[in-house]
Amino acid sequence: NSGQVIPGFGHAVLRKTDPRYMCQREFAQKHLPNDEMFKLVSILYDVVPQVLTEQGKVKNPWPNVDAHSGVLLQYYGLKEQNFYTVLFGVSRAIGTCASLIWDRALQLPLERPKSVTTKWIREHFAKHHT
Numbered sequence: 001n002s003g004q005v006i007p008g009f010g011h012a013v014l015r016k017t018d019p020r021y022m023c024q025r026e027f028a029q030k031h032l033p034n035d036e037m038f039k040l041v042s043i044l045y046d047v048v049p050q051v052l053t054e055q056g057k058v059k060n061p062w063p064n065v066d067a068h069s070g071v072l073l074q075y076y077g078l079k080e081q082n083f084y085t086v087l088f089g090v091s092r093a094i095g096t097c098a099s100l101i102w103d104r105a106l107q108l109p110l111e112r113p114k115s116v117t118t119k120w121i122r123e124h125f126a127k128h129h130t
Helices: 019-031 036-055 066-075 081-105 118-128
Strands: none
Touching: 019 036, 019 066, 036 066, 066 081
């Protein structure tokens, strides 16, 4: 009831279990079912959503990818937890680069996200959605 976030649970957009979590869970069930950390994460998967739901203050009580990725990273030898966030960022960057390469290969136009202020957003939506 402290109002603090529980790492590995909830998602800013999703309102169900993160599909990336489920992918990792299925992989672990197949390849490391007896790993102690995996067993712990499995218990949390079964227990925490109900506890969070009972508290009534959570929009999404389901696990996200962070609830599971550390188990796999540890199992395969990456024990330096300080690098987990870095790996997440690097994987995002690689995905973005791959998308840009496909855009170039398919001769699609450059994507240039528009940077706008919150004032612009409010005015834009007030004008177009009233």
